[in-house]
Amino acid sequence: MDWEERYADRMGWVRSLEIMDLIRLMSQRPLINFAAGLPDPAGFPVEALKDAADEVLTDDWRSALQYSEPEGYRPLRDWVAADLTRRGVPTSTDQVLIVSGSQQGIDLVARAFLQPGSVLLTEDPTYLSALPIFRSFGVEMSPLAMDDGGLDPDAAGAAMRQPGVKLLYTMANHHNPSGTTLSDDRRRPLLEHAAETGVPILVDEAYLDLRYEPGEPAPLAAAAPEIPILTVGTFSKTVAPAMRVAWLAGPAPVIERIGILKQLTDLHANPFTQRVVHRFLSAGHLPAQVDRLRSLYRGKRDVFLRALERNFGGRATWSRPAGGMFLMLRLPPEQSGTALLEKALEHGVAYVPGSLFYPSGDGENTMRLCFVSASAADIDEGVARLAQVVWS
Amino acid sequence: MDWEERYADRMGWVRSLEIMDLIRLMSQRPLINFAAGLPDPAGFPVEALKDAADEVLTDDWRSALQYSEPEGYRPLRDWVAADLTRRGVPTSTDQVLIVSGSQQGIDLVARAFLQPGSVLLTEDPTYLSALPIFRSFGVEMSPLAMDDGGLDPDAAGAAMRQPGVKLLYTMANHHNPSGTTLSDDRRRPLLEHAAETGVPILVDEAYLDLRYEPGEPAPLAAAAPEIPILTVGTFSKTVAPAMRVAWLAGPAPVIERIGILKQLTDLHANPFTQRVVHRFLSAGHLPAQVDRLRSLYRGKRDVFLRALERNFGGRATWSRPAGGMFLMLRLPPEQSGTALLEKALEHGVAYVPGSLFYPSGDGENTMRLCFVSASAADIDEGVARLAQVVWS
Numbered sequence: 001m002d003w004e005e006r007y008a009d010r011m012g013w014v015r016s017l018e019i020m021d022l023i024r025l026m027s028q029r030p031l032i033n034f035a036a037g038l039p040d041p042a043g044f045p046v047e048a049l050k051d052a053a054d055e056v057l058t059d060d061w062r063s064a065l066q067y068s069e070p071e072g073y074r075p076l077r078d079w080v081a082a083d084l085t086r087r088g089v090p091t092s093t094d095q096v097l098i099v100s101g102s103q104q105g106i107d108l109v110a111r112a113f114l115q116p117g118s119v120l121l122t123e124d125p126t127y128l129s130a131l132p133i134f135r136s137f138g139v140e141m142s143p144l145a146m147d148d149g150g151l152d153p154d155a156a157g158a159a160m161r162q163p164g165v166k167l168l169y170t171m172a173n174h175h176n177p178s179g180t181t182l183s184d185d186r187r188r189p190l191l192e193h194a195a196e197t198g199v200p201i202l203v204d205e206a207y208l209d210l211r212y213e214p215g216e217p218a219p220l221a222a223a224a225p226e227i228p229i230l231t232v233g234t235f236s237k238t239v240a241p242a243m244r245v246a247w248l249a250g251p252a253p254v255i256e257r258i259g260i261l262k263q264l265t266d267l268h269a270n271p272f273t274q275r276v277v278h279r280f281l282s283a284g285h286l287p288a289q290v291d292r293l294r295s296l297y298r299g300k301r302d303v304f305l306r307a308l309e310r311n312f313g314g315r316a317t318w319s320r321p322a323g324g325m326f327l328m329l330r331l332p333p334e335q336s337g338t339a340l341l342e343k344a345l346e347h348g349v350a351y352v353p354g355s356l357f358y359p360s361g362d363g364e365n366t367m368r369l370c371f372v373s374a375s376a377a378d379i380d381e382g383v384a385r386l387a388q389v390v391w392s
Numbered sequence: 393m394d395w396e397e398r399y400a401d402r403m404g405w406v407r408s409l410e411i412m413d414l415i416r417l418m419s420q421r422p423l424i425n426f427a428a429g430l431p432d433p434a435g436f437p438v439e440a441l442k443d444a445a446d447e448v449l450t451d452d453w454r455s456a457l458q459y460s461e462p463e464g465y466r467p468l469r470d471w472v473a474a475d476l477t478r479r480g481v482p483t484s485t486d487q488v489l490i491v492s493g494s495q496q497g498i499d500l501v502a503r504a505f506l507q508p509g510s511v512l513l514t515e516d517p518t519y520l521s522a523l524p525i526f527r528s529f530g531v532e533m534s535p536l537a538m539d540d541g542g543l544d545p546d547a548a549g550a551a552m553r554q555p556g557v558k559l560l561y562t563m564a565n566h567h568n569p570s571g572t573t574l575s576d577d578r579r580r581p582l583l584e585h586a587a588e589t590g591v592p593i594l595v596d597e598a599y600l601d602l603r604y605e606p607g608e609p610a611p612l613a614a615a616a617p618e619i620p621i622l623t624v625g626t627f628s629k630t631v632a633p634a635m636r637v638a639w640l641a642g643p644a645p646v647i648e649r650i651g652i653l654k655q656l657t658d659l660h661a662n663p664f665t666q667r668v669v670h671r672f673l674s675a676g677h678l679p680a681q682v683d684r685l686r687s688l689y690r691g692k693r694d695v696f697l698r699a700l701e702r703n704f705g706g707r708a709t710w711s712r713p714a715g716g717m718f719l720m721l722r723l724p725p726e727q728s729g730t731a732l733l734e735k736a737l738e739h740g741v742a743y744v745p746g747s748l749f750y751p752s753g754d755g756e757n758t759m760r761l762c763f764v765s766a767s768a769a770d771i772d773e774g775v776a777r778l779a780q781v782v783w784s
Contacts, residue, residue: 003620016652054442107656254395264524264528266658
């Protein structure tokens with residue numbers, strides 16, 4: 001009985017990233033892991049979450065253990081709406097859908113808008129794990145070049161006017177992997193192109209709060225609140241990934257429609273962990289938690305930048321991200337991040353070849369390095385090993 | 393900016409059940425709710441879950457709050473594999489994928505096997521919330537009639553031989569809504585038809601453990617362990633729905649492939665609640681918990697059956713389920729479960745019109761009644777109100 005031939009056509013577009021499988025396999029032995037985008041457990045607010053879980057299971061267990069509303073726990077939706085409003089994006093509760101991680105938010109939006117023949121606009125590079133989602137819907141990917149200020153809104157606007165364009169996916173703040181933040185002066189023009197062409201924008205604000213330089217970046221949607229776009233945000237980076245609590249916000253009728261899709265997909269996000277996150281938030285823990293993460297990750301970023309300077313100074317370049325969790329190392333053009341990976345793994349250090357993030361196929365000479373997971377000592381050692389791998 | 397016209401074609405097949413919306417709306421005022429399939433909170437093992445959550449966040453928080461393996465928490469997969477093996481379905485860990493509720497298991501299988509033009513075989517009636525999943529993939533539904541012993545395996549075999557058939561979805565034990573269990577003598581013939589035709593079977597074992605009569609029903613797969621089928625099972629009914637921990641088991645290559653699909657959909661099931669459920673299981677709580685639920689729900693079923701006898705005896709018929717959470721009330725043919733709903737809601741009692749469960753459109757004179765949610769007093773009162781609605 002060969003089920004392989006029984007699959008729907010779309011399964012031909014469902015692929016795992018083999019290199020990620022290799023990294024995962026190798027990661028079973030001890031190595032210094034700059035590959036995975038794992039928050040540092042030292043930043044987990046474990047005591048506050050333990051208290052919140054205990055409280056929820058003490059005084060709200062009848063609801064917290066039961067089936068729940070498909071749109072998500074209403075007080076949490078209220079909180080997200082109020083928070084977006086405070087950040088310059090006037091939002092009502094019916095404009096917020098709770099999803100099981102931003103990965104699901106992206107998948108639901110893709111499922112709602114994309115089909116074979118659709119053209120998807122995305123930054124080049126872009127979030128690695130969004131690419132298999134888009135590919136699974138059989139779309140054509142149209143990559144938009146970036147510079148230190150993010151994408152060029154007029155180039156994006158011209159691309160939006162191409163036939164078949166169904167969605168633009170962007171990460172406006174503390175971009176993964178490039179580390180860039182879209183310049184303020186590019187924001188309104190980008191949104192105006194969306195309004196003129198009617199192309200929906202999905203902005204991924206996963207790293208919005210993780211900022212290590214002065215200034216508070218605003219959600220992209222705040223640049224022109226009268227222009228409807230879809231925003232996906234998450235508590236994975238600020239509270240804990242395992243809560244699987246994220247949100248999608250946008251025009252109420254679209255949120256309602258995607259909410260119906262969400263409901264048939266998995267009924268609703270986790271009612272228990274939604275309540276745990278909501279307790280955490282309403283106890284007022286978030287601002288101190290964000291401060292703590294900023295301080296922790298800023299320190300690690302600086303250790304990483306100094307290690308790069310020591311080991312790669314004058315021989316390679318790298319991004320200096322103002323936020324997020326990643327930086328990109330650019331080697332001389334004759335080097336290949338893909339080709340060097342196996343040797344690096346043998347030397348006990350892992351990264352992700354940068355080319356995987358480029359729908360265009362560019363970036364062969366780059367490596368994406370997560371700077372928040374490893375300890376300071378491991379960062380020093382890991383970067384030294386990387387240099388040995390590259391230069392020996 | 394009209395996003396309605398921007399949706400992918402498949403969104404034309406994504407519909408909410410309007411009647412369910414009505415019930416939900418009405419349920420905001422107090423009523424006796426026989427509609428929702430909600431486990432009785434009195435059956436939640438809240439103290440054991442509280443202990444498990446506390447333990448996990450005390451000694452395993454670094455992993456329990458982090459991103460995790462896409463296939464699921466390995467000790468939990470081991471447990472499911474061992475449990476299936478013990479029940480007569482030899483299963484290895486790589487044949488088990490942890491999913492976020494059985495709803496997601498069904499959606500993932502549908503996404504893997506169904507596309508416009510596919511024919512889906514399903515019992516008539518079948519699980520209400522599976523129907524919008526199948527419909528969302530643009531399939532043609534081919535309903536299979538049932539009797540007290542479940543579906544007819546030879547009729548199913550003949551249907552499997554029709555062109556375009558891509559999947560058979562069945563609930564072999566304690567069927568929702570009919571309450572039937574597939575007769576032992578029909579099981580192997582059904583699986584042999586699958587083996588001969590190559591049509592994958594997805595069996596939904598959500599209610600396997602909820603049995604109130606003598607005998608332990610086996611998973612369908614145990615009837616012919618050499619014939620590969622897909623089984624979806626869940627801890628929602630035995631532990632708590634809000635854990636969102638369920639599993640899909642089947643041939644290893646198919647599980648691996650669907651695991652890749654699962655990963656792009658939402659990365660992985662909830663790492664925290666997977667560990668909470670695993671602690672609960674490995675502490676040995678499940679057998680006593682299942683006994684407790686059986687006793688609780690058996691009592692409610694019997695109260696419900698007596699109330700029906702008092703109020704509907706001689707004027708209607710109903711199922712006498714040996715397990716599960718639901719029974720079906722069959723009114724005289726001139727009555728309509730759909731037409732009576734609004735009046736019932738006005739009288740403060742909710743049910744789901746049975747016709748919604750029938751892909752064939754049959755069942756107009758039926759009502760699905762959940763017998764586990766309401767208290768004994770509310771069951772008596774609710775059934776009396778129903779009789780008033782029907783007979784006055």
